[in-house]
Amino acid sequence: MSHPDAHVSALEQFTWQSTLDSNLDRKGLLLRLFAEQRFMAAQVRACKLDHKDYLLSLIDPASTTNDDTRHSSSVDSHRMRSVITEAARKAHWGTLPRHGRAQGIAAHYDAQTCMAVVLDIEVSDEGRLIIHDAVVVADLGFVANPGRVRSQLEGACLMGIAFVTSSDFDPTTKDARAKPAYRTRWPLLSWLPGQIAVHLINPTGDCEAGQPSQTSYAPVARALCNAILKATGNESVRIQSLERSSAS
Template sequence: MSHPDAHVSALDPFTWQSTLDSNLDRKGLLLRLFAEQRFMAAQVRTCKLDHRDYLLSLIDPASTVNDGTRHSSSVDGHRMRSVITEAAKKAHWGKPPRHGRAQGIAAHYDAQTCMAVVLDIEVSDEGRLIIHDAVVVADLGFLKNPGRVRSQLEGACLIGIAFVTSCDFEPTLGDTRPKPANRTRWPLVSWLPGQIAVHLINPTGAPEAGQPSQTSYAPVARALCNAILKATGNGSVRSQSLERSGAN
């Protein structure tokens, strides 16, 4: 197929442009994530693909620098396909949707981490978020201590969920700074994930081991925004309420 995205835009869904301590505050980054996922949903409809297949279709454009030379970028297409495909398989991607319930998917690549995440979530009519399951698949090469890495990725999963669900802001007020990070109440999150399943794969048999990057929470935050928009109809009152309140 002729894909509409050039190299730079194809890379965007796999990379993290900003971190929590950057100049872009968490409110702005969260609103950008929702806007990004809304754009992705429009692209999915245009290309007549489901979200998993759309991500897979981005890999070749993201793997080749579009400067006329057709030389490869740093993105490893084989590894990216492997983690996306395996995450979708482990999460039983494509479950028939029902009212307020949906799956979200996202993938992430940087120099240390290649991973994909699928979340199964539900949003009630009142806007209460329930996260049923999280599936994380990561390719970090050969690991001598996989148990420790699984624990790190479970922690990254919780950080990604907290990023979306614990940001307080009120758009009608002048002070839009997030509340202190030590806040403990999660009023619109009924449950933390019922299960976090972490799968470590090494399809290329790479002997060198990597470590999860500091931005391993990125695909979790993206997958959660993706799932919320799907569960709420991409712009319903429930979705807008979650966005305006930072899921608070």
């Protein structure tokens, strides 16, 4: 099958240019994420694939493309397929959705980290967000202290969720407002996942372990945006502000 994304944009789905503590245009990054996931949904429909299979179909173009720096991509296709497939399996990907409930998926690659994330979320008609489960699968090679690495990836999961939920936004009308500085950037406990499951794999038997990268939160943010748009059917929905949520 000739994939419609056999160009540089295929690589963009697995890489991340910005850092969470770079507040130059955090609102713009969030809006870009939603626009990216809308485009991804349109491509999924055009390819007649689900989101997991769409990501898998991007791997070969991403592993051979040029990233605008005249350097060949370093995406490891085997490791990427492994983490995406395992994350989908662990999260029971493809469970029939109910009204307002959906799964989101994303994957990430850099020099140290290869990982995939699946989130199971629900958005009520009033715009209340519930994150039921998060599944993270990472390939870092051989890990001498897996407990410590799992803790780091659990933290990255919370950072990715906070990145999305600590702004008031409307993903359809492109209305996003950063919360006032006196409010915490962290979401309420009701927005945190009911469960975070972190799985470490090493399909290639690599003996060199890398630490989770500083951008390990990126696939979590992408998966959450992906799930929100699927749960709402791309309709206008505003995640409740902290005041409204804390009063409920």
